[in-house]
Amino acid sequence: MNTVGPYHNRQETYKYFSLPFCAGSKKTISHYHETLGEALQGVELEFSGLDIKFKDEVMQTTYCEIDLDKAKRDAFVYAIKNHYWYQMYIDDLPIWGIVGEADENGEDHYLWTYKKLEIGFNGNRIVDVNLTSEGKVRLIPNTRIGMSYSVKWKRSDVKFEDRFDKYLDPSFFQHRIHWFSIFNSFMMVIFLVGLVSMILMRTLRKDYARYSKEEEMDDMDRDLGDEYGWKQVHGDVFRPSSHPLIFSSLIGSGCQIFSVSLIVIIVAMVEDLYTERGSMLSTAIFVYAATSPVNGYFGGSLYAKQGGRRWIKQMFIGAFMIPAMVCGTAFFINFIAIYYHASRAIPFGTMVAVCCICFFVILPLNLVGTILGRNLSGQPNFPCRVNAVPRPIPEKKWFMEPAVIVCLGGILPFGSIFIEMYVLHLHVFLDYRCGCGFPGLRSCSYVSCFFLWCFRMYGLFQTSFYFGYMAVFSTALGIMCGAVGYMGTSAFVRKIYTNVKID
Numbered sequence: 061m062n063t064v065g066p067y068h069n070r071q072e073t074y075k076y077f078s079l080p081f082c083a084g085s086k087k088t089i090s091h092y093h094e095t096l097g098e099a100l101q102g103v104e105l106e107f108s109g110l111d112i113k114f115k116d117e118v119m120q121t122t123y124c125e126i127d128l129d130k131a132k133r134d135a136f137v138y139a140i141k142n143h144y145w146y147q148m149y150i151d152d153l154p155i156w157g158i159v160g161e162a163d164e165n166g167e168d169h170y171l172w173t174y175k176k177l178e179i180g181f182n183g184n185r186i187v188d189v190n191l192t193s194e195g196k197v198r199l200i201p202n203t204r205i206g207m208s209y210s211v212k213w214k215r216s217d218v219k220f221e222d223r224f225d226k227y228l229d230p231s232f233f234q235h236r237i238h239w240f241s242i243f244n245s246f247m248m249v250i251f252l253v254g255l256v257s258m259i260l261m262r263t264l265r266k267d268y269a270r271y272s273k274e275e276e277m278d279d280m281d282r283d284l285g286d287e288y289g290w291k292q293v294h295g296d297v298f299r300p301s302s303h304p305l306i307f308s309s310l311i312g313s314g315c316q317i318f319s320v321s322l323i324v325i326i327v328a329m330v331e332d333l334y335t336e337r338g339s340m341l342s343t344a345i346f347v348y349a350a351t352s353p354v355n356g357y358f359g360g361s362l363y364a365k366q367g368g369r370r371w372i373k374q375m376f377i378g379a380f381m382i383p384a385m386v387c388g389t390a391f392f393i394n395f396i397a398i399y400y401h402a403s404r405a406i407p408f409g410t411m412v413a414v415c416c417i418c419f420f421v422i423l424p425l426n427l428v429g430t431i432l433g434r435n436l437s438g439q440p441n442f443p444c445r446v447n448a449v450p451r452p453i454p455e456k457k458w459f460m461e462p463a464v465i466v467c468l469g470g471i472l473p474f475g476s477i478f479i480e481m482y483v484l485h486l487h488v489f490l491d492y493r494c495g496c497g498f499p500g501l502r503s504c505s506y507v508s509c510f511f512l513w514c515f516r517m518y519g520l521f522q523t524s525f526y527f528g529y530m531a532v533f534s535t536a537l538g539i540m541c542g543a544v545g546y547m548g549t550s551a552f553v554r555k556i557y558t559n560v561k562i563d
Contacts, residue, residue: 084109097338312359314543356429
């Protein structure tokens with residue numbers, strides 16, 4: 061048995077035997093395991109005591125009885141009122157069932173007491189499991205309720221490697237909304253790339269032609285005219301940021317998140333990570349730790365290029381920025397989970413394991429990346445020198461203000477992922493004073509709207525869990541978008557100034 065909890069609060073789960081269920085007489089089971097990912101996701105495996113042997117059919121058999129006193133009845137009634145459901149596993153195949161139901165008036169409550177199991181096998185492997193809940197019994201105090209089960213075996217043509225396909229959504233691509241989502245995103249990207257490329261190439265051709273004519277003039281004629289266009293800011297465009305330590309740490313973290321996302325997506329496409337409990341989360345943690353040199357390399361090299369000298373402090377901030385945010389949120393939610401006695405409460409051993417990964421894996425690998433970044437690409441080899449005195453910025457019209465540009469710059473990127481976010485429920489946040497990271501802030505607003513109008517969640521625990529982890533996810537995606545945007549625009553700006561002769 062795994063967990064039990066309210067249907068509308070899927071993350072609020074408790075141990076199965078936190079309700080006054082009774083267990084069978086069998087005491088041991090051949091195997092079951094809990095990995096790091098399972099522990100973080102709140103998996104609480106407990107043996108049910110049901111005696112099930114391969115291909116041995118069992119007629120309806122009572123395996124235990126519940127002495128239903130008032131306290132136990134009240135616990136079951138509370139669970140039924142809140143539509144509690146439970147999850148169990150047979151040979152790692154998940155099964156779900158409902159605790160009970162109420163009558164139309166909501167006065168009488170009934171408990172399902174009969175688990176009817178139908179197990180499919182192919183050769184010597186279990187490939188399919190189905191559970192039917194029967195035996196509806198009215199909850200009356202001071203009575204005995206017998207819990208029973210039966211097992212029926214049947215041959216199946218399902219291959220062992222395909223036994224998890226039934227848990228996927230076979231009609232996903234049959235809905236027009238999904239095809240529209242894919243087409244919408246594809247056309248949005250093509251439109252954005254084409255539009256921006258056309259505008260930039262047209263502008264650059266004209267500017268390159270003008271600058272080429274200037275190079276043919278003699279020195280006197282050239283000195284009489286002022287520089288114009290993007291060439292006139294060549295002395296300020298490569299100026300270090302106002303907060304290079306934080307900025308470089310954000311860029312390094314964003315590059316690492318991008319690497320982790322790309323690798324995990326590829327691994328998920330190649331391997332069936334959904335077939336093992338917690339495997340996706342365990343893979344993400346392992347990949348994040350293994351890609352720590354990416355964070356150190358890009359963050360350390362950028363900090364060195366901007367003249368930063370406190371590189372050790374930058375390394376620590378870059379290494380622990382994302383882990384501190386994630387662990388801080390998780391530990392905060394963990395206190396609430398402990399108060400609720402929920403299975404989402406992270407065990408102390410798991411917390412120690414995560415901290416050890418941060419200090420003994422992520423930090424050393426980040427140090428290696430930082431040293432490589434500073435030595436291999438930490439020299440400020442800008443195509444033009446930086447003026448000692450910053451050039452004054454002229455007044456801008458209202459639509460050129462940073463706040464307006466940030467808002468407008470995030471519309472199209474957010475629009476391209478809006479439908480996917482609705483389908484997959486992915487959310488983001490962080491505002492960088494640039495349009496690249498702003499889809500995160502829009503997504504954070506979307507999270508709130510989705511919670512208010514599309515979900516039926518309730519309670520402090522579920523609200524904290526939802527907004528806490530959605531804020532983490534939103535922040536991470538905002539950092540990733542900002543880093544990718546900065547790296548792209550930085551390469552573009554460096555390229556155009558390299559191709560122009562500047563004294």
